Amino acid sequence: MFLVDWFYGVLASLGLWQKEAKILFLGLDNAGKTTLLHMLKDERLVQHQPTQHPTSEELSIGKIKFKAFDLGGHQIARRVWKDYYAKRRLMILMSFIRLLQVDAVVYLVDAYDKERFAESKRELDALLSDESLGTVPFLILGNKIDIPYAASEEELRYYLGLSNFTTGKGKVNLADSNVRPMEVFMCSVVRKMGYGEGFQWMSQYIK
Numbered sequence: 229m230f231l232v233d234w235f236y237g238v239l240a241s242l243g244l245w246q247k248e249a250k251i252l253f254l255g256l257d258n259a260g261k262t263t264l265l266h267m268l269k270d271e272r273l274v275q276h277q278p279t280q281h282p283t284s285e286e287l288s289i290g291k292i293k294f295k296a297f298d299l300g301g302h303q304i305a306r307r308v309w310k311d312y313y314a315k316r317r318l319m320i321l322m323s324f325i326r327l328l329q330v331d332a333v334v335y336l337v338d339a340y341d342k343e344r345f346a347e348s349k350r351e352l353d354a355l356l357s358d359e360s361l362g363t364v365p366f367l368i369l370g371n372k373i374d375i376p377y378a379a380s381e382e383e384l385r386y387y388l389g390l391s392n393f394t395t396g397k398g399k400v401n402l403a404d405s406n407v408r409p410m411e412v413f414m415c416s417v418v419r420k421m422g423y424g425e426g427f428q429w430m431s432q433y434i435k
């Protein structure tokens with residue numbers, strides 16, 4: 229009974245109660261994927277080491293499977309391999325993602341780390357242009373807004389090149405339109421704020 233209550237609590241707060249889905253968390257290293265995964269799991273904060281290889285983590289709650297991958301590679305690896313590494317990594321990752329048949333993507337961006345917006349945009353663009361994800365809803369979470377001077381939602385939209393491509397908050401019926409649902413929500417995973425609204429928005433596009 230306790231477990232059922234807990235299931236209900238977490239999933240209802242995300243709008244995912246009684247839904248069945250595979251949801252992928254993506255984003256550069258340090259964006260907050262592991263922290264979010266654990267926040268959903270334990271509703272408490274744990275300090276994480278940067279996720280090591282293989283960079284994939286999973287959490288199942290009811291019929292919802294959350295899976296996190298790190299896209300950017302880690303600082304040391306990046307320094308050594310530079311672009312070559314990033315491209316290869318992305319290629320391998322994309323083939324995994326195709327096999328997974330995901331129902332939604334949550335793309336996390338560190339809204340405070342403006343120096344990496346361009347890098348994050350590159351990864352996001354690669355995902356958005358992949359055919360296998362063509363109709364998959366994308367929730368973009370601008371994380372860490374608890375830090376002063378984190379980017380605003382407008383800035384983030386601008387730097388990620390999304391200003392004209394988001395499909396609208398609230399209830400927007402896109403069923404007959406062939407348009408991929410995509411929205412930006414700002415959040416602070418450590419303060420447990422913002423991402424619930426994002427998931428609620430996303431849930432309307434998950435059967």
Ligand SMILES: Nc1nc2c(ncn2[C@@H]2O[C@H](COP(=O)(O)OP(=O)(O)OP(=O)(O)O)[C@@H](O)[C@H]2O)c(=O)[nH]1
Pocket residue numbers: 255256257258259260261262263264275276277278279280298299371372373374375415416417418419
């Ligand atoms: N201030 C602040 N820090 C956060 C927030 N979310 C995550 N962090 C911190 O950001 C750092 C990276 O978080 P992780 O969850 O490890 O990030 P990740 O995306 O899993 O990173 P990798 O595993 O390295 O790819 C950690 O020190 C977190 O505590 C947030 O909302 N606000």
Ligand SMILES: [Mg+2]
Pocket residue numbers: 261262263278279298
């Ligand atoms: Mg991690």
